[in-house]
Amino acid sequence: MGMIRICIVEDNMAYRNALALFIGRVSDFEVVHISDTLEDIENVVRNVNPDVYVLDIDLPVTSGIRGIRLIKDINPEANILMLTVFEDEEKIFQSVKAGALGYLLKKDPPERIIHAIRSIHGGESIMNGQIARKILNYFTKQVPAKPSFEDYNLTKRETEILMLLIDGLTYKEIAARCFISLDTVFSHIKKIYAKLKVNSRSEIAARFR
Amino acid sequence: MGMIRICIVEDNMAYRNALALFIGRVSDFEVVHISDTLEDIENVVRNVNPDVYVLDIDLPVTSGIRGIRLIKDINPEANILMLTVFEDEEKIFQSVKAGALGYLLKKDPPERIIHAIRSIHGGESIMNGQIARKILNYFTKQVPAKPSFEDYNLTKRETEILMLLIDGLTYKEIAARCFISLDTVFSHIKKIYAKLKVNSRSEIAARFR
């Protein structure tokens, strides 16, 4: 009981066997499927349903990245750990997007891989520091730090009205809700727009989501 | 040579001094700036240009998170390590989005802090599994382009216009972008509203975010 059931897909035979060997030796780990290709992966997901998948990112025929999608399409909750070589920058990003939850280098020591499997199974993510850095760089580029409203020194009232604005209320409704006149709503919103440097509520919706 | 030049901003005097003390004792580390606030940080970035910044996440006046932006605005390559008392996921997440490359708990032992500084300087990232997971999840959610609208059988054109609507474009801009007349934009939006059962674009923003 409490066994972590693991699926390994890796085309390099030596590495695959080494991996299976030391993973299998961990007392609460169990290798339930091992293969050099992804051809039967759908059956495995459906019938074996492993707890953790360890995929080579660079499989022949069907790449590990497509593998992530194949697996996630059937079981979106699947925990997938990717094994990669550092040079695969673009592939790492694609894996991230596809939904893998951990990234290790093949040269990482066995203990680290074991630790990663356990972490992933426990709802965490593990990545090698260098990969993490790449992902973070990408992340900051993609997600240009959502400017939280705290940085615009809005007053309490302005913040309150901004929230109602975002919630989609009309000015009339905001006025009623806040017990103020429509003109006062105008007044506040003018100031909010000035502070946020926008000129329509759609801009707020677009920029602060 | 090869000295790692470090900037420390931490408001707690005792901790700040302790940090500076043991960081300064590492043979290839050098504390080039130390302060309890971020008020002169811009000058530091410009004139001192440290290799690694160690920021308290919870500074008074200007928070560490805003500090990240201040620094990154001037030097996007800056290596920033955050210090926090407990694992406040939200703040750490915000920090990462702002561009921090790692974080540490104040209770972490000196060796870990030294290791983190060295890792960050060496092009890695340091973060814990939950934060990593959160970031990865954020990524996977962001990427699959707005799947929520698929259930309203919008036509291709309607979907296209809806996206522009959500991106905050005015009708005029949408018309220009799609090479159609303003009236046609009206026409499409009427149909979109009917299908989504809304009566204003703010409702869309509010309901589908």
Place this chain on the structure above:
DNA sequence: CACCCTATCGCATATTTATGTGATTTTTAT
């Protein structure tokens, strides 16, 4: 072919939103 869906356009009108230029009162901070 007749029918339906999609995309296009026109005209009309009412409402909502955006923006400017004020003024007055209340609260907050020095």
Place this chain on the structure above:
DNA sequence: ATAAAAATCACATAAATATGCGATAGGGTG
């Protein structure tokens, strides 16, 4: 206490949005 900031209201105008009632043209399908 007094100056500054925040919140309130008024009046005015322009622009954008919401909505109704059309019409036409092309594509695809039974």
